[in-house]
Amino acid sequence: xxxxxxxxxxxxxxxxxxxxxxxxxxxxxxIYALLGPNGAGKTTLMNMLAFLDAPSSGRILFKGQxxxxxxxxxxxxxxxxxxxxxxxILFSTSVHKNIEFGLKIRxxxx
Numbered sequence: 001x002x003x004x005x006x007x008x009x010x011x012x013x014x015x016x017x018x019x020x021x022x023x024x025x026x027x028x029x030x031i032y033a034l035l036g037p038n039g040a041g042k043t044t045l046m047n048m049l050a051f052l053d054a055p056s057s058g059r060i061l062f063k064g065q066x067x068x069x070x071x072x073x074x075x076x077x078x079x080x081x082x083x084x085x086x087x088x089i090l091f092s093t094s095v096h097k098n099i100e101f102g103l104k105i106r107x108x109x110x
Contacts, residue, residue, distance in 0.1 A: 005024075006058065009048070009055050009057075
């Protein structure tokens with residue numbers, strides 16, 4: 001199943017285009033690597049795929065449905081996608097405590 005489909009995706013900061021992807025499809029249950037030099041747009045793309053940043057233009061489909069970048073539409077999508085940064089901002093405790101917190105907010109018993 002196609003998880004993401006990106007069409008004519010662009011992200012512009014000021015007058016600088018930092019991301020320009022004509023077409024990209026990502027399949028579910030596959031492993032992908034994202035490589036490129038500093039400033040290539042890797043983090044920008046990841047933020048868009050995690051629904052944290054909106055494209056300047058273009059379209060993202062998630063599980064076949066177009067993504068609308070409004071807060072009311074994004075909240076359910078953000079519950080389905082997790083992005084783990086290599087330098088965590090929110091959690092600075094043990095792995096056990098981090099997992100425990102995630103389970104607790106989802107209402108899962110000890």
